[in-house]
Amino acid sequence: MHVLVLGAGLSGVTTAWYLAHAGFDVSVVDRRDAAGLETSYANGGQISVSHPEPWANPSAPWTALRWLGRDDAPLRLKLRADPAQWRWLLGFLGECLPHRTRRNTEAIAALAVRSAAALRALREETGIAYDHLERGILHLFFEPQAYRRACEKLPLLTAHGITARACGPAECVEVEPALAAVRERLAGALYAPDDESGDAFRFTQALAERAKAKGVTFHFNTSISRFVHHGGLVTGIEVADEVGRIGLLKADAYVLCLGSYGTQLAARLGERLPIYPVKGYSVTVPVRDAAAAPSVSITDESRRIVCSRLGGRLRVAGTAELDGFDTTPHPHRCQPLLDWLEARFPGAAETGEAQFWAGLRPATPSNVPLIGKSRMVNLWYNTGHGTLGWTLACGSASALADLMSGRPPPVHEFPFLRGALGH
Ligand SMILES: Cc1cc2nc3c(=O)[nH]c(=O)nc-3n(C[C@H](O)[C@H](O)[C@H](O)COP(=O)(O)OP(=O)(O)OC[C@H]3O[C@@H](n4cnc5c(N)ncnc54)[C@H](O)[C@@H]3O)c2cc1C
Structure with a gap:
């Protein structure tokens, strides 16, 4: 056929x-x-099995309200006279109901576990190289309350066969020594050692x-x-x-x-x-100081920013904009990603050589x-x-x-x- x-x-x-x-x-x-x-082409690079919870969850509407009007907000909504956008937003609100979030999380977790196994098998079969690392993902929290709430979700991950553990600030630095500069400010992290990263392109x-x-x-x-x-x-x-x-x-x-x-x-x-396009941005920078650059993939949960080491480069990605099909990588939206990198991993990268990019996530309301x-x-x-x-x-x-x-x-x-x- x-x-x-x-x-x-x-x-x-x-x-x-x-x-x-x-x-x-x-x-x-x-x-x-x-x-x-x-x-x-230039996404965050994470194989993030440990993050099955969709953006549409019971706290999402309040988080979105908190971010409204902030220039560096991870989420930006530009309302348009576009019925598809309104339908999608209404659908998104519906998916924030607790039972829907539970169902969607379960579906994504099951598919993610299958997917990680399939990727490993494909890599073994083909031997293809794509700057991949099997060093896990650290989900960082800078607010104690958010960290506590995340720890409460650990049993759910375990129930889906996803390995993750809570780490205090000292253990975070043991897992990823490049985090030493922010150790004092960290509340803690969830570490998923089986997660991976690599260059999707x-x-x-x-x-x-x-x-x-x-x-x-x-x-x-x-x-x-x-x-x-x-x-x-x-x-x-x-x-x-x-x-x-x-x-x-x-x-x-x-x-x-x-x-x-x-x-x-x-x-x-x-x-x-x-499906509606949800725009995201990334910056890719050459590594300047290998010891200061993370090789464990990082998700900063306070800013919804991810960072992956791709060979001799660092990729930082984040933000979500609902603004139709525009793919312009606006410098004022990319700059916060670079500022984040410099604040969390000072001196790690040649920020003057950053390449800016934007892409459209093909998103369903439930993810x-x-x-x-x-x-x-x-x-x-x-x-x-x-x-x-x-x-x-x-x-x-x-x-x-x-x-x-x-x-x-x-x-x-x-x-x-x-x-x-x-x-
Ligand atoms: C900033 C950002 C960070 C991300 N980070 C991660 C991450 O860390 N981990 C993760 O799992 N996911 C991440 N994602 C999501 C992931 O990148 C996307 O879900 C994925 O790339 C979508 O792949 P796709 O094949 O569906 O779409 P695309 O890659 O867009 O492929 C669609 C293809 O269709 C072609 N096409 C479209 N219209 C036509 C037409 N009319 N005729 C012919 N061809 C056409 C296009 O040329 C394109 O090649 C991120 C996304 C963004 C934007």
Whole structure:
């Protein structure tokens, strides 16, 4: 069976890989001239199994109110006359109810655990290099109350098979000596030793090369403009090449992995995907002093900022803006990330050589991705991974390949695989 994967980001390339592995004949279409050039390009680098709780949780509305109007606030909301934005926000508020948060956390945790195992197996099988480190993630807290609340959630992580432990300030510095400069200010941390970090873009490119070697065809510089369909069946996709020549690509089945851009195409089929772009920023800087730069990946929970060591570079990422499809990396939004780095790890990096970047997280209100079949007979989804697209990539793609091969993963482990699509 010939499957056309739409999009060559983390979701599309991993989908192509696992489908090819399962014996499908696979092609991939993307408007860019290589894989991984949009949201998967410069993310925070974390494989964060230890953070399954979605942004939509009971404390989120109050936290958002507290941040309102602050220039360095991790969250920024620019209200627009855009029904999709309002629908998404209402959906987000609904997902903040305690029972919804519990259900979403369980779904994400199950998928994240599967995903981490799949990533390890893929690494062993392919030997691909992407500046990955297996040194864990330290979730830092600078307020005692927030630290206490986080410690109360440890049993929940353990129940999902996720290893994490509470560390006082001294143990934090033992785990990551580069934290010595902020030791006095730390309330404590949760340390997840099995978590990893790595460069998602290098990974996506390397896996695309392996997929090509396995027989997957890539159509780059090819923009998808619409689905052609008849009687509930997708019969092709209309595409344009770089000089605007229109063509039609056909397959037996299609998988939509278009990040934040899938919603408009799906809407023309009558499918309303609950995905809205949530803009985030990152800065990438060369390491100046290796001893002062962390190699354990860091999440500063007080500022919602993450930091990962990627070979000779440090990547700092964060912020969430709801402001449509603008991807400009505004310097005034990137600067707080650099200031954070200098404050937490003084002298670690060549901040004068920082590269600024912004990308659009394809976010569902619940942060639970859409994995499964659409209402069309031969159209599938693997999209909407929001804040965790790198963490969940391999698990989602392998689960989709199982579904398409008629081997659905156990429903009690992955109830959302059917439920999230609303049918
Ligand atoms: C600042 C930031 C930090 C992050 N940090 C982390 C992290 O630490 N850990 C983590 O797990 N996740 C993180 N994420 C999330 C993660 O990066 C995303 O969830 C993931 O990259 C989404 O991958 P994707 O394949 O769905 O989308 P994309 O990478 O955007 O891929 C979609 C592809 O579709 C193509 N496309 C779109 N429209 C068309 C069209 N009409 N025709 C043809 N091609 C088209 C695009 O060119 C693109 O290649 C972060 C995100 C951001 C923004």
